[in-house]
Amino acid sequence: MASAVMNMITAALDWVTVIFDAPLARAVVFGVHIDGHLVVEVLLVAVILFQLTRKSYKPPKKPLTEKEIDDLCEEWVPEPLHPPITEEMKAEPPILESAAGPHTVIDGKEVVNFASANYLGLLGNEKIADSCISSLEKYGVGSCGPRGFYGTIDVHLDCETRIAKFMGTPDSILYSYGISTIFSVIPAFCKKGDIIVVDEGVHWGVQNGLYLSRSTVVYFKHNDMASLESTLEKLTRENKRAEKIRRYIVVEAIYQNSGQIAPLNEIVRLKEKYRFRVILDESHSFGVLGNSGRGLAEYYGVPIEKIDIITAGMGNALATDGGFCTGSVRVVDHQRLSSSGYVFSASLPPYLASAAISAVNYLEDNPSVLTQLRSNIDLLWKGLSDIPGLAIASHPLSPIVYLKLKKSTGSSKSDLELLNVITDRVLKEDSVFIVSTKRSVLDKCRLPVGIRLFVSAGHSETDIHKVCDSLRRVAALVLV
Amino acid sequence: MVRLPYLTALTTLFSYGLLFAFGQLRDFFRKIIDWSKSTSKGLEGYAPICLGLEDFYTRRLYLRIQDCFCRPIASAPDAWIDVVERYSNDNNKTLHRTSNTTKCLNLGSYNYLGFAAADEYCTPRVIESLKKYSSSTCSIRVDGGTTDLHNELEELVARFVGKPAAITFGMGYVTNSAIIPILIGKGGLIISDSLNHNSIVNGARGSGAAVRVFQHNNPSHLEEVLRELIAEGQPRTHRPWKKIIVIVEGIYSMEGELCQLPEIISVCKKYKAYTYLDEAHSIGAVGKTGRGVCELLGVDPADVDIMMGTFTKSFGSCGGYIAASKEIIRYLKYGCPAHLYATSMSPPAVQQVISAIKVILGEDGSSRGAQKLAHIRENSNFFRSELQKMGFEVLGDSDSPVMPIMLYNPAKIPAFSRECLKQNVAVVTVAFPATPLLLARARICISAAHSREDLIKGLEVISKVGDLVGIKYFPAEPPNHQGHDHKKLE
Numbered sequence: 001m002a003s004a005v006m007n008m009i010t011a012a013l014d015w016v017t018v019i020f021d022a023p024l025a026r027a028v029v030f031g032v033h034i035d036g037h038l039v040v041e042v043l044l045v046a047v048i049l050f051q052l053t054r055k056s057y058k059p060p061k062k063p064l065t066e067k068e069i070d071d072l073c074e075e076w077v078p079e080p081l082h083p084p085i086t087e088e089m090k091a092e093p094p095i096l097e098s099a100a101g102p103h104t105v106i107d108g109k110e111v112v113n114f115a116s117a118n119y120l121g122l123l124g125n126e127k128i129a130d131s132c133i134s135s136l137e138k139y140g141v142g143s144c145g146p147r148g149f150y151g152t153i154d155v156h157l158d159c160e161t162r163i164a165k166f167m168g169t170p171d172s173i174l175y176s177y178g179i180s181t182i183f184s185v186i187p188a189f190c191k192k193g194d195i196i197v198v199d200e201g202v203h204w205g206v207q208n209g210l211y212l213s214r215s216t217v218v219y220f221k222h223n224d225m226a227s228l229e230s231t232l233e234k235l236t237r238e239n240k241r242a243e244k245i246r247r248y249i250v251v252e253a254i255y256q257n258s259g260q261i262a263p264l265n266e267i268v269r270l271k272e273k274y275r276f277r278v279i280l281d282e283s284h285s286f287g288v289l290g291n292s293g294r295g296l297a298e299y300y301g302v303p304i305e306k307i308d309i310i311t312a313g314m315g316n317a318l319a320t321d322g323g324f325c326t327g328s329v330r331v332v333d334h335q336r337l338s339s340s341g342y343v344f345s346a347s348l349p350p351y352l353a354s355a356a357i358s359a360v361n362y363l364e365d366n367p368s369v370l371t372q373l374r375s376n377i378d379l380l381w382k383g384l385s386d387i388p389g390l391a392i393a394s395h396p397l398s399p400i401v402y403l404k405l406k407k408s409t410g411s412s413k414s415d416l417e418l419l420n421v422i423t424d425r426v427l428k429e430d431s432v433f434i435v436s437t438k439r440s441v442l443d444k445c446r447l448p449v450g451i452r453l454f455v456s457a458g459h460s461e462t463d464i465h466k467v468c469d470s471l472r473r474v475a476a477l478v479l480v
Numbered sequence: 481m482v483r484l485p486y487l488t489a490l491t492t493l494f495s496y497g498l499l500f501a502f503g504q505l506r507d508f509f510r511k512i513i514d515w516s517k518s519t520s521k522g523l524e525g526y527a528p529i530c531l532g533l534e535d536f537y538t539r540r541l542y543l544r545i546q547d548c549f550c551r552p553i554a555s556a557p558d559a560w561i562d563v564v565e566r567y568s569n570d571n572n573k574t575l576h577r578t579s580n581t582t583k584c585l586n587l588g589s590y591n592y593l594g595f596a597a598a599d600e601y602c603t604p605r606v607i608e609s610l611k612k613y614s615s616s617t618c619s620i621r622v623d624g625g626t627t628d629l630h631n632e633l634e635e636l637v638a639r640f641v642g643k644p645a646a647i648t649f650g651m652g653y654v655t656n657s658a659i660i661p662i663l664i665g666k667g668g669l670i671i672s673d674s675l676n677h678n679s680i681v682n683g684a685r686g687s688g689a690a691v692r693v694f695q696h697n698n699p700s701h702l703e704e705v706l707r708e709l710i711a712e713g714q715p716r717t718h719r720p721w722k723k724i725i726v727i728v729e730g731i732y733s734m735e736g737e738l739c740q741l742p743e744i745i746s747v748c749k750k751y752k753a754y755t756y757l758d759e760a761h762s763i764g765a766v767g768k769t770g771r772g773v774c775e776l777l778g779v780d781p782a783d784v785d786i787m788m789g790t791f792t793k794s795f796g797s798c799g800g801y802i803a804a805s806k807e808i809i810r811y812l813k814y815g816c817p818a819h820l821y822a823t824s825m826s827p828p829a830v831q832q833v834i835s836a837i838k839v840i841l842g843e844d845g846s847s848r849g850a851q852k853l854a855h856i857r858e859n860s861n862f863f864r865s866e867l868q869k870m871g872f873e874v875l876g877d878s879d880s881p882v883m884p885i886m887l888y889n890p891a892k893i894p895a896f897s898r899e900c901l902k903q904n905v906a907v908v909t910v911a912f913p914a915t916p917l918l919l920a921r922a923r924i925c926i927s928a929a930h931s932r933e934d935l936i937k938g939l940e941v942i943s944k945v946g947d948l949v950g951i952k953y954f955p956a957e958p959p960n961h962q963g964h965d966h967k968k969l970e
């Protein structure tokens with residue numbers, strides 16, 4: 001039996017060999033020697049090609065029928081557009097009935113105003129008001145168009161040159177709103193794939209700009225240069241490709257969430273060591289720091305060319321609205337076409353631009369207003385040094401004086417309630433207007449909350465003594 | 481809708497191809513020349529701020545025609561403006577101002593109701609408010625930035641638009657970018673029109689929600705998209721969406737068309753989606769009493785969940801507003817970042833809007849508001865019909881004060897703009913990236929401050945330049961018909 005099968009197999013194999021070798025043994029087609037195995041290979045290739053042209057097998061997908069889609073749409077219930085309204089949402093801010101200068105009128109009573117960032121006391125200044133009035137009569141209020149389409153008025157160009165001359169940079173660019181400056185500048189320069197190292201205490205405008213830029217964002221501890229150095233070291237050591245991508249450090253000169261001042265000389269040293277570019281937001285330090293008010297670079301004695309991009313909102317020291325960005329010619333020109341808050345938005349109203357020019361002129365002619373501001377801050381520090389339950393948490397030179405609770409209750413929410421009780425009582429009983437931190441639900445900053453006082457050069461000594469006495473009295477009643 | 485003839489498309493593509501090739505050639509030579517010179521000091525180790533290809537369009541295409549954009553003016557943006565002359569020594573790379581100005585007819589500013597220059601009712605009140613409240617509050621709204629002017633403005637806006645409450649901000653762009661993230665977040669869906677403005681796109685991106693686009697002004701496509709997305713749920717997890725917001729605009733600024741609001745509202749109500757209407761260009765400019773597209777198309781304002789608008793265009797000021805139900809506004813005042821972190825609106829600008837709305841409503845004791853509204857409607861319809869009769873391809877619906885004239889070819893953009901300026905008419909030309917690449921256009925904005933003589937002069941100049949440049953794509957109507965229509969208009 002086995003030998004018969006073996007015989008059959010051998011006979012079959014012989015037969016196949018004969019078929020293979022015999023007729024094609026010496027055939028030559030197109031100069032290629034045809035051997036038996038070539039036939040097998042050609043057959044295999046033909047089978048593969050045949051299979052490739054067949055449609056692949058997929059388990060049949062049953063799309064939803066119209067009726068099923070209708071049912072799903074009927075069943076779906078959306079959330080309401082707003083969450084349920086709680087008591088704290090109903091709180092209304094106090095309503096001013098006059099200009100927000102060092103003294104203002106709330107509810108018919110005159111109060112001492114420490115809630116406006118009017119650092120140089122320029123609100124109500126005669127020269128600025130006159131330039132605004134002549135601008136209003138000549139140009140009207142609005143500019144009725146974006147910068148590209150006849151919205152560029154000669155006062156805008158004059159303002160840009162004036163600011164650039166004041167800061168000592170080649171050129172500057174004006175934006176129509178303070179907060180939109182930083183969140184338009186960052187996406188214009190940082191794209192997907194770039195690295196940005198940023199302080200964790202920056203305000204919402206910067207956070208929004210970082211989110212819109214889609215770059216890799218790394219936070220370092222608030223105002224901690226050792227943390228910054230270790231972050232920069234880690235990023236450049238691991239990443240060999242870091243040479244080819246753009247790298248930025250974003251800091252604020254005076255942080256509006258805490259009143260700290262960024263140590264610019266350290267930052268410039270680190271930037272040059274690790275080859276990063278610096279974006280500096282000087283909203284609260286322009287017109288405040290430095291011997292002539294030129295900002296953080298003048299205060300630390302750093303040459304202005306070392307800082308790549310400086311942005312600032314003009315709604316603080318300069319007592320107008322809008323913002324500007326200044327830097328090298330390349331930096332400024334690039335923004336004129338690719339910064340969305342500049343290209344797609346109407347330009348700054350001309351009267352605010354002329355107010356800015358007058359404010360800068362005033363600052364350059366009267367640098368004594370800065371010494372006045374500094375002595376006011378010193379006086380306030382002395383007066384606030386012995387408030388029960390509250391400690392000063394800001395830098396001695398910062399015009400935003402930040403008071404936080406010595407002993408926190410544990411949660412930000414209850415801290416804030418306590419602080420609001422203090423500010424309400426101070427307003428009602430002593431006619432002094434101070435404010436606490438306001439944070440949005442979208443804000444990622446986790447710094448502690450506190451009471452903010454905005455010192456102005458227009459405050460008199462009596463005002464400062466009044467606020468210190470009032471705080472001392474109310475804090476003793478509420479906190480102890 | 482734009483009908484692009486094949487021949488025009490071919491020639492436009494050819495022109496762009498030629499410009500692109502020429503630009504690449506110049507870049508190549510620039511690279512060779514730079515390579516032989518030494519590199520600039522102080523920048524070794526830093527990646528360039530702008531990579532070569534990112535600003536190719538700026539350097540090689542835009543800079544050639546830079547003198548057609550950003551023209552400075554030395555007067556108020558009224559019906560006639562003083563355009564400052566500029567010259568260039570290095571082939572348009574840098575432009576320098578001179579002190580000469582030319583008086584030109586202004587067909588480009590968003591001055592729909594003529595409030596741009598000093599107005600007899602508004603300006604004295606604005607100056608008074610400047611003296612009382614000074615030019616800024618230097619403070620955020622929730623601190624010390626709310627004056628009684630701001631509250632008065634919010635009540636007035638709510639009454640004007642027809643909603644229970646309103647909230648105002650200092651800039652229209654920021655209104656969209658900061659409101660959308662607080663209304664919707666991760667797990668929500670935003671469906672926006674394909675031609676929405678950049679501020680809406682930024683706001684939608686900043687919110688973290690999923691964003692889908694539906695075909696411009698097409699309610700049936702919107703319905704298809706809604707059905708498909710509600711049935712599918714969130715991507716990958718297939719959980720149901722938390723909420724859906726559909727964002728449309730009243731008048732689209734690059735097309736001049738009105739949105740098909742009644743159909744879109746009915747689709748959204750059927751599928752329980754919320755609607756957000758951006759009336760930047762239509763508030764104050766259309767509708768019998770100036771209340772916007774809702775009045776023009778007969779939609780009840782209570783059917784639209786959130787109405788947004790700006791004060792820059794029709795009211796001659798700056799800023800934006802949101803009008804919605806009392807609860808939504810209360811929630812926005814509590815949590816919106818633009819309310820909590822941005823300086824409040826400048827008091828003189830607030831007063832300008834209050835006075836302008838009072839004029840429109842007739843509460844200043846005169847009928848100037850009604851006159852202005854009738855005037856802008858007549859002007860827009862007259863201008864549009866005359867242009868169409870001359871053979872231009874004009875987009876947009878009747879009654880809309882925005883009319884784009886199609887140019888297509890990239891060489892015609894600077895030709896049209898410069899020729900019009902030589903004859904003292906200032907027009908706005910728009911190209912890529914604000915419009916699709918092949919569809920460059922010149923955009924005319926009509927104002928109530930234009931008189932009939934101004935418009936006729938504008939039409940003469942545009943017709944002459946149109947013949948010169950070659951943009952009358954449609955056959956013109958024969959002249960005896962035109963004479964007949966003129967008699968009818970008078």
